[in-house]
Amino acid sequence: MKVKNICCIGAGYVGGPTMAIIAQKSPEITVTVVDINAKRIAAWNDPDVNNIPIYEPGLAEVVAEARGRNLFFSTDVDAAIDAADMIFISVNTPTKTYGMGKGMAADLKYIELCARQIARIATTDKIVVEKSTLPVRTAEALKNILDNTGNGVNFQILSNPEFLAEGTAVTDLHKPDRVLIGGDLDTEAGREAIQALVDVYAHWVTEDNILTTNVWSSELSKLTANAFLAQRVSSINALSELCEVTGADIKEVSKAIGMDSRIGPKFLQASVGFGGSCFQKDILNLVYIAKSFGLEEVADYWEQVIIMNDHQKRRFAAKLVKTLYNTVSGKQIAMLGWAFKKDTNDTRESASIYVADYLLNEQASVVVYDPKVTEEQILADLDYLGTRSEAENRALIRVVNSAEAACDQAHAIAIMTEWDAFKDLDWNAIYSDMLKPAFLFDGRRLLDRKVLEEIGFDFYAIGS
Ligand code: NAI
Numbered sequence: 001m002k003v004k005n006i007c008c009i010g011a012g013y014v015g016g017p018t019m020a021i022i023a024q025k026s027p028e029i030t031v032t033v034v035d036i037n038a039k040r041i042a043a044w045n046d047p048d049v050n051n052i053p054i055y056e057p058g059l060a061e062v063v064a065e066a067r068g069r070n071l072f073f074s075t076d077v078d079a080a081i082d083a084a085d086m087i088f089i090s091v092n093t094p095t096k097t098y099g100m101g102k103g104m105a106a107d108l109k110y111i112e113l114c115a116r117q118i119a120r121i122a123t124t125d126k127i128v129v130e131k132s133t134l135p136v137r138t139a140e141a142l143k144n145i146l147d148n149t150g151n152g153v154n155f156q157i158l159s160n161p162e163f164l165a166e167g168t169a170v171t172d173l174h175k176p177d178r179v180l181i182g183g184d185l186d187t188e189a190g191r192e193a194i195q196a197l198v199d200v201y202a203h204w205v206t207e208d209n210i211l212t213t214n215v216w217s218s219e220l221s222k223l224t225a226n227a228f229l230a231q232r233v234s235s236i237n238a239l240s241e242l243c244e245v246t247g248a249d250i251k252e253v254s255k256a257i258g259m260d261s262r263i264g265p266k267f268l269q270a271s272v273g274f275g276g277s278c279f280q281k282d283i284l285n286l287v288y289i290a291k292s293f294g295l296e297e298v299a300d301y302w303e304q305v306i307i308m309n310d311h312q313k314r315r316f317a318a319k320l321v322k323t324l325y326n327t328v329s330g331k332q333i334a335m336l337g338w339a340f341k342k343d344t345n346d347t348r349e350s351a352s353i354y355v356a357d358y359l360l361n362e363q364a365s366v367v368v369y370d371p372k373v374t375e376e377q378i379l380a381d382l383d384y385l386g387t388r389s390e391a392e393n394r395a396l397i398r399v400v401n402s403a404e405a406a407c408d409q410a411h412a413i414a415i416m417t418e419w420d421a422f423k424d425l426d427w428n429a430i431y432s433d434m435l436k437p438a439f440l441f442d443g444r445r446l447l448d449r450k451v452l453e454e455i456g457f458d459f460y461a462i463g464s
Contacts (some may be wrong), residue, residue: 001085001192001193001195001196002196002199003029003085003086003127003196003197003199003200004028004029004030004085005029005030005032005083005084005085005086006019006022006029006030006031006032006084006085006086006087006088006200007031007032007033007034007080007081007083007084007086007087007088008031008032008033008034008087008088008090008131009034009035009077009080009081009087009088009089009090009091009114009117010033010035010088010089010090010091010092010131010132011033011034011035011037011040011041011044011053011073012035012040012054012090012091012092013054013166013169013277013344013346014090014131014132014162014164015033015035015088015090015091015131016033016044016052016053016054016059017054017056017059017062017164017169017170017173018088018090018131018162018164018173019031019033019071019088020059020062020063020066020067020071021062021170021173021174021204022200022203023066023069023070023071024062024065024066024071025203025204026070026200026203027066027069027070028070029070029200030070030072030083031066031070031071031072032072032073032074032080032083032084033071033072033073033074034073034074034075034076034077034080035073035075035077036075036077038075040053041073041074041075044063044067044073045067045073049061049063049064049067054345054346055343055344055345055372056166056167056169056170056343056344057167057168057170057343058170058171059169059170062170077117078117078121081117081118081121081122081126082121082122082123084126085124085125085126085127086126086127086129086196086197086200087118087126087127087128087129088129088131088160089111089114089115089128089129089130089131089132090131090132090162091110091111091114091132092110092132092277093106093107093108093110093111093132093133093134093281094106094107094277094281095107095280095281095284095285101288103284104284104285104287104288104291105135105284105285105288106133106134106135106281106285106288108134108135108138108141111130111132111134111138111142112141112145115128115141115142115145115146116145116149118146118150118155119145119146119149119150119151120149120150120151122150122151122153122155123151123153124153125153125154125155125156126153126154126155126156127155127156127158127193127196127197128142128146128155128156128157128158129157129158129159129160129197130142130157130158130159130160130161130219131160131161131162133161133162133222133223133226133278133282133285134159134219134222135219135223135285135288135289136216136219136220136223136289137216137219138219139157139159139182139215139216139219142157143155143157154189156183156184156189156190156192156193157183157184157215158181158182158183158193158194158197158215159180159181159182159183159215159218159219160179160180160181160182160197160218161180161218161219161221161222162222163176163177163178163180163222163225164176166276166340166341166343166344166346167341167342167343167344168343174204176205176209177209178209178210178211179201179205179209179210179211180211180213180218180221180222181194181197181198181201181210181211181212181213181218182212182213182214182215182216182217182218182219183197183212183214183215183218184214184215185212185213185214194212198210198212222282223282223283223285223286223289224286226278226279226282226283227282227283227286227302227305229267229279230274230279230280230282230283230305230306230309231302231305232267232268233267233269233271233273233274233279233309234274234304234305234306234308234309234312236250236254236267236268236269236270237270237271237273237308237309237312237462238308239253239254239270239463240270240312240462240463241312241315241463243463243464244462244463244464248464249463249464250270250445250462250463250464251270251445251463251464254268254269254270269445270445270462270463271312271351271418271443271444271445271462272312272313272316272351272355272416272443272444272462273309273310273312273313273316273351273354274309274340274351275340275341275347275348275349275350275351275352275353276340276341276346276348276349276350277346277348277349279309279349280306280309280349281349283302283303283305283306284306286302287299287302287303287306290302310354312351313351313354313355313358314354314358316351316355316414316441316443316462317354317355317358317359318358319441319460320333320359320412320414320439320441321358321359321362323412323439323441323458323460324411324412324439327362328359328362328363328364328411328412329362329363329364330363330364330365331364331365331411331412332364332365332366332367332409332410332411332435333359333364333365333366333367333410333411333412333413333414334367334368334369334403334406334407334410334412334413334414335352335355335356335366335367335368335369335406335413335414335416336369336370336403336406336407336413336414336415336416336417336419336422337352337369337370337415337416337417337418337419337422337444338350338352338353338368338370338373338377338378338381338416338417339352339370339372339373339417339419340352340417341417341418342417342418342419342420343419344372345372345373345377347373347377347378347381350381350416350417351416351443352368352416352417353381353382353385355414355416355443356368356382356397357382357385357387360382360387360388360393360396360397361387363396364396365396365397365398366396366397366398367397367398367399367400367405367406367410368397368398368399368400368406369399369400369401369402369403369405369406370417370419371419371421375399378397378399379393379394379397379399382397403421403422403425403430404425404426404429404430404433407430407433407434408433408434409433409434409435410434410435410438411434411435411438411439412438412439412440412441413430413434413438413439413440413441414441414443415440415441415442415443415444415446415447416443416444417444418444418446422446422447423446423447427447427451427452427455427457428455431455431456431457436456437458438456438457438458439457439458439460440452440457440458440459440460441460441461442459442460442461442462443462444462445461445462445463447459447461449461449464
């Protein structure tokens with residue numbers, strides 16, 4: 001079967017970029033991305049392509065090429081489901097904030113709503129693709145809902161988890177390490193559905209890089225890939241603390257470790273802690289699944305990755321307070337960067353949020369600058385924590401339009417996101433405008449200690 005019409009439910013950080021690339025590479029397939037968030041859809045349709053709601057290097061160009069040709073964004077979910085022969089579900093799957101599994105399990109309510117909507121609307125056979133990251137065996141629940149509430153049409157469920165990293169989504173999608181497709185390998189219809197999706201990716205991915213597995217392996221591989229990646233970050237961050245007390249330097253240690261070909265050099269960069277919408281929620285989900293099967297040791301093992309990450313964020317903030325003579329009350333702290341990593345405007349679970357919250361509890365006056373994150377987002381992130389009232393947050397924190405403005409008259413600077421532009425700031429001028437001693441805490445190991453110390457900064461970098 002040749003896919004002619006694709007619908008993707010969820011126009012977020014995954015649905016938007018993945019569908020834009022599928023449309024770009026497959027001009028004969030009509031791709032419609034739908035979302036209940038009308039504001040988001042309006043932004044995807046903004047005549048000025050630079051106003052699309054997600055900042056990713058190269059994405060605006062891809063959207064400009066395909067939008068209106070075979071790529072469409074719409075709020076009419078029903079119509080898009082009806083027209084499609086393949087439906088991707090790419091909605092959010094956050095950690096549950098209520099009830100059973102609160103704080104750990106994935107909240108699948110958005111997924112289930114999609115399944116019920118697909119079942120209600122579909123009057124022709126559909127291939128339903130899990131693009132969201134889901135607990136292992138979710139496809140079973142999806143199939144149950146689809147088969148029991150539908151109009152008697154056939155549904156094939158595939159798992160096709162997304163491995164793109166924010167900040168490099170376009171290159172990751174253009175040249176994926178692998179595309180993973182899980183499906184029912186035991187039936188002819190299952191194998192046909194898998195092949196239909198393989199054919200979509202084969203427009204630009206070589207078949208050697210397209211891996212087909214059973215559905216459960218595919219679902220579980222995504223969770224565990226994220227767990228492995230996060231584990232490396234927590235491992236190197238754990239060593240960064242040891243480096244600080246022993247005189248070893250984490251940069252040298254990670255280079256020495258990473259040159260072992262069995263380990264490899266990537267993801268060994270010490271930092272203020274990982275953020276992003278995925279690592280924490282996916283590991284918590286993995287821990288929850290292990291616990292639900294009674295595998296306590298497996299659960300504890302992976303939970304430690306999160307415990308270490310929380311420690312790293314707290315330790316960075318605590319170090320700052322301690323260095324500033326044990327008090328930051330009334331002192332201006334400039335935070336450079338709010339996004340969870342460079343080249344994205346995504347702030348979910350960013351270490352900045354937790355460090356800012358810690359500093360605000362210490363009554364610091366926090367001033368934030370991020371090149372791509374709005375004031376509205378920064379305040380919303382803090383309000384979401386619920387630590388203090390919205391009015392208190394607004395009284396204590398200020399968001400400005402430049403790094404220089406954030407650092408003017410500051411007691412200390414904290415580098416929170418590794419934006420390239422921060423490397424090229426005029427650090428001499430910034431130093432002159434700060435109160436002395438001028439403290440600089442590099443949470444990303446972005447800057448050159450020697451240069452900064454020569455200017456006069458009291459410089460602290462994670463891990464040395
Ligand atoms: P997101 O929150 O940016 O986007 C999800 C979108 O789905 C939202 O715009 C929301 O309005 C929409 N939505 C929710 N329920 C809906 C419904 N019933 N009908 C229509 N639209 C609905 O989330 P994001 O980051 O795109 O993540 C989606 C999934 O992909 C998650 O499961 C995530 O774990 C996974 N993932 C995320 C990656 C990332 O880097 N953000 C990478 C790989 C996987």
